[in-house]
Amino acid sequence: MPVKVGVRAGRISLFTCSILACTAAGSPTRPERLVKGALHPFDGDAFVDASIGDASMLNPVLSNDSASGDINGMVYDGLLKYGPNLDIQGVLAEKWEVAEGGRTITFHLRQGVKWHDGAPFTADDVLYTYERLVDPKVRTPYSSDYELVKSVTAPAPHTVVVRYKEVFAPALESWMISIIPKHVYEAKTFACPPTRCRPKTDPPKTVENFNSHPANRCPIGTGAYTFCEWRTDEKIVLEANPNYFEGRPHVQRFIYRIIPDQAVQFLELRRQSIDTMVLRPDQYKAYDVFFENHQKFRFPSFSYSYMGFNLKNPLFQDRRVRLALAMALNKKEIIDGVLLGLGSPATGPFPPLSWAFDPGVEDIAFNPAEARRLLQEAGWSDSDGDGFLDRGGKPFRFTLMTNQGNKVRELTSEVLQLQLKKIGVDVTIRIVEWSSFIQKFVEPRAFDVVILGWSLGRDPDQYLIWHSSQTGPGKYNFVDYNNPEVDHLLERGRVTFEQAERQKIYRRIHRLIHDDLVYIFLYYPEATPVVHRRFEGPSVSALGLFWNFNQWHVPPEKRKYPVPVFEQ
Amino acid sequence: MARYLGRRLASMLFLLWGITVMTFGVMQLAPGGPIDLATEMSARTSPEIKDKLKVLYGLDQPWYIQYGRWMKRIARLDFGTSFKDERPVIDKIVERVPNTLLLNLCTMILIFLLAIPIGAVSAIKQNSLVDRGLAVLVFIGFSMPTFWFGLLMMMFFGILLGWLPVSGLHSLNYTDLGFGGRIWDTAQHLILPSLTAAFTGLAFLSRYTRVMLLEVIRQDYVRSARAKGLSSQRVFWRHAFRNTLIPMVTLMGLMLPDLIGGAFIFETIFAYPGLGRLGMDAMMARDYPVVMGLGTIVAFLTLLGNFLADVGVAVVDPRVRLAK
Numbered sequence: 001m002p003v004k005v006g007v008r009a010g011r012i013s014l015f016t017c018s019i020l021a022c023t024a025a026g027s028p029t030r031p032e033r034l035v036k037g038a039l040h041p042f043d044g045d046a047f048v049d050a051s052i053g054d055a056s057m058l059n060p061v062l063s064n065d066s067a068s069g070d071i072n073g074m075v076y077d078g079l080l081k082y083g084p085n086l087d088i089q090g091v092l093a094e095k096w097e098v099a100e101g102g103r104t105i106t107f108h109l110r111q112g113v114k115w116h117d118g119a120p121f122t123a124d125d126v127l128y129t130y131e132r133l134v135d136p137k138v139r140t141p142y143s144s145d146y147e148l149v150k151s152v153t154a155p156a157p158h159t160v161v162v163r164y165k166e167v168f169a170p171a172l173e174s175w176m177i178s179i180i181p182k183h184v185y186e187a188k189t190f191a192c193p194p195t196r197c198r199p200k201t202d203p204p205k206t207v208e209n210f211n212s213h214p215a216n217r218c219p220i221g222t223g224a225y226t227f228c229e230w231r232t233d234e235k236i237v238l239e240a241n242p243n244y245f246e247g248r249p250h251v252q253r254f255i256y257r258i259i260p261d262q263a264v265q266f267l268e269l270r271r272q273s274i275d276t277m278v279l280r281p282d283q284y285k286a287y288d289v290f291f292e293n294h295q296k297f298r299f300p301s302f303s304y305s306y307m308g309f310n311l312k313n314p315l316f317q318d319r320r321v322r323l324a325l326a327m328a329l330n331k332k333e334i335i336d337g338v339l340l341g342l343g344s345p346a347t348g349p350f351p352p353l354s355w356a357f358d359p360g361v362e363d364i365a366f367n368p369a370e371a372r373r374l375l376q377e378a379g380w381s382d383s384d385g386d387g388f389l390d391r392g393g394k395p396f397r398f399t400l401m402t403n404q405g406n407k408v409r410e411l412t413s414e415v416l417q418l419q420l421k422k423i424g425v426d427v428t429i430r431i432v433e434w435s436s437f438i439q440k441f442v443e444p445r446a447f448d449v450v451i452l453g454w455s456l457g458r459d460p461d462q463y464l465i466w467h468s469s470q471t472g473p474g475k476y477n478f479v480d481y482n483n484p485e486v487d488h489l490l491e492r493g494r495v496t497f498e499q500a501e502r503q504k505i506y507r508r509i510h511r512l513i514h515d516d517l518v519y520i521f522l523y524y525p526e527a528t529p530v531v532h533r534r535f536e537g538p539s540v541s542a543l544g545l546f547w548n549f550n551q552w553h554v555p556p557e558k559r560k561y562p563v564p565v566f567e568q
Numbered sequence: 569m570a571r572y573l574g575r576r577l578a579s580m581l582f583l584l585w586g587i588t589v590m591t592f593g594v595m596q597l598a599p600g601g602p603i604d605l606a607t608e609m610s611a612r613t614s615p616e617i618k619d620k621l622k623v624l625y626g627l628d629q630p631w632y633i634q635y636g637r638w639m640k641r642i643a644r645l646d647f648g649t650s651f652k653d654e655r656p657v658i659d660k661i662v663e664r665v666p667n668t669l670l671l672n673l674c675t676m677i678l679i680f681l682l683a684i685p686i687g688a689v690s691a692i693k694q695n696s697l698v699d700r701g702l703a704v705l706v707f708i709g710f711s712m713p714t715f716w717f718g719l720l721m722m723m724f725f726g727i728l729l730g731w732l733p734v735s736g737l738h739s740l741n742y743t744d745l746g747f748g749g750r751i752w753d754t755a756q757h758l759i760l761p762s763l764t765a766a767f768t769g770l771a772f773l774s775r776y777t778r779v780m781l782l783e784v785i786r787q788d789y790v791r792s793a794r795a796k797g798l799s800s801q802r803v804f805w806r807h808a809f810r811n812t813l814i815p816m817v818t819l820m821g822l823m824l825p826d827l828i829g830g831a832f833i834f835e836t837i838f839a840y841p842g843l844g845r846l847g848m849d850a851m852m853a854r855d856y857p858v859v860m861g862l863g864t865i866v867a868f869l870t871l872l873g874n875f876l877a878d879v880g881v882a883v884v885d886p887r888v889r890l891a892k
Contacts, residue, residue, distance in 0.1 A: 046740070054849075056652045056653045057653050057654065136620065137624070139625070143617055143620075144616070197743065212654035212655075216654065217655075229743075231841075232660075233839075233841040234736060234737065234738065234839075257736070258839065259735055259736075260836045260849075261836060264719070264722065264837060264838075267723065267734050267735075268735060271734055433599070435598075435599045435604065436599040438600070438604070439599045439604065440599060464614070473615070474618065561740070
């Protein structure tokens, strides 16, 4: 399922997904644990992360920003998560059964799990979370995922049965949402319990409503890390949960610093006062001396950038024209020049790491001569000899728009302008502030061509982007794509549970969208994070780098922060 | 006097109301609202959910209804709650005030400590190489973008020399430090932002000092002092310079609103948790209650400062209140 474009989008799921992954995968980096919950020689030290913005609310039902998602993913658990190979694994659900072709899902919850305040986790908490997600008074942005749910019941303390009105294949992904504690949110008053970072007890506060609940700033979850301290716009501190049902994480403290400027973050990285950062291509390719204390990683991200046509514009209704423009683009030049080689040419709406990606779809070859021929065939020629194509006295001219603040997109548009000029197409670039761009141009379809990108979830359902029913105001098929076969496949993809069957459906969608040239898919960028060398354990999977964070550790001789380690 | 004060108070309140209308209007005119910015291009949030959220936040109502609701609340001194985190706006502002005051006080002290001697030396050495050199220096500071100069300072003192922390207000181990350690830690974090702000703000006060001093030096009483045979050093420091300080105090009063205003870009660059950054984040997120609350409080304090200054002048100079 596609999600909002953003540098750190995806970290939410990475942390959510990280907790059990290694046990299942048998990570070689994990030292043997002698006694569950006991101290291990490698327990200790702190990991310092940085974020552009502060968290809004540490309540996974309400918050929508990546900073809150990063923290919530460590403090809370969902019923399920993605494993390193994008297989679905249980977290709070030990096992689950799908019946009636997907209309009923029964979750058998893990027994003995405790909330951070010691209360037991039960099916009531799952029910409560669901009720809040569909409560009309709750300001949650996630309720669309639960519109098809007919009922959620708890026939036993550790069993939850979800019934759907109709089959919904992304249903399992939707139960990866973090579960919140009923006993905390239903109480009339709330006092943030004392923590090791903040030993004094806060006075109890009266609970007014769910949206402004005091626990939204003092989360109590079941996750691998417990909440410690939140200094607004400065830092959020978490501590390893010694009672975590999968064993305590080795890194004792997680510190999330708020540094709003990326250039300053880079300076802090060089000063070793933060331990990780996702770099821009130019930073990644900077002098090696900058990174002598850091390990560099590069791997394909779950996103792509594209040049999208307004198909209502008569200029782009002829497929030959769109094909000619695609042939005129030298993607290698863009990837080498703009991404400094840190990406690969895109062929469709699924990235190579996704099981929906069709490796058989061949990219459109760079062929400016053929592009000129196709345009001539479509009636475009340089009749007045000014170097630009025209037809019926009108020049082949359009405006290429993108949002301000994304240097890679701005540079891409400049390269595209030059490349298209070579075949006689006159392109004007317009860079507009993000919200103006979306509100004034994309939503009212007041654009010719846009350069944008999609960051994607792990489920390949892209109904909201490509289905012809999603072309209205505020919807995401803003290019006005309409292909009945794609519509049918998208509908089938949503109601098919069998992955092999779904793979066939989405691979066909990949090919059709590629052939229809709705977008010119430009590139799949690579994610380029760095991590301080003292951490042992980072490894890349389809979930990215942080999927096994709980297994990371710092050998005693390399420890940087003298953090006290507590037993359960 | 009472009538004069009444008139001034009424005009102040009218002005304050006008400022709130303008702030509200500008926020409404800016493209995108709090819901759009948080959810747009996020395909997990359907247009129906966005509509539901707009209703829950009261953003589905016309602007004048929204403004009327805000006015009703503000009449009870209730600044509302932030759209971002549902916290009371006043709490968010109050927790930032000490940080902003601290930084701006340090900056102002630095500016006064540096600008007055620079102005004095420039006046003494009028039109010399030193005067011109200092003029060039302060104008470099004036014309240099703060964020760029800030980054240069971070590079030099934070990375190359490794002497000072690059950003933030406290170190990670701040809570583990003793009282003295905490003060030293905070002081270290304040050096770079204060120096940066002071250097880029030196020009006005130093040039003002220079001009004032040159003006005073030409006064009759200075000439008389010289004629009495006093040394030029004594004439300058005892007679001319002391009289220059009087308008400086007025100038200091005018700079007071800056103390609580906060610097939007500047605090963002230094990751400094002050009012400027709060305002910047709120504007970017279209967090109307925070923007309105912050705008109203800063405008109120500025107008109050002006009002008190006017009252002071009226008290000491009856011609003012009679003329009005």
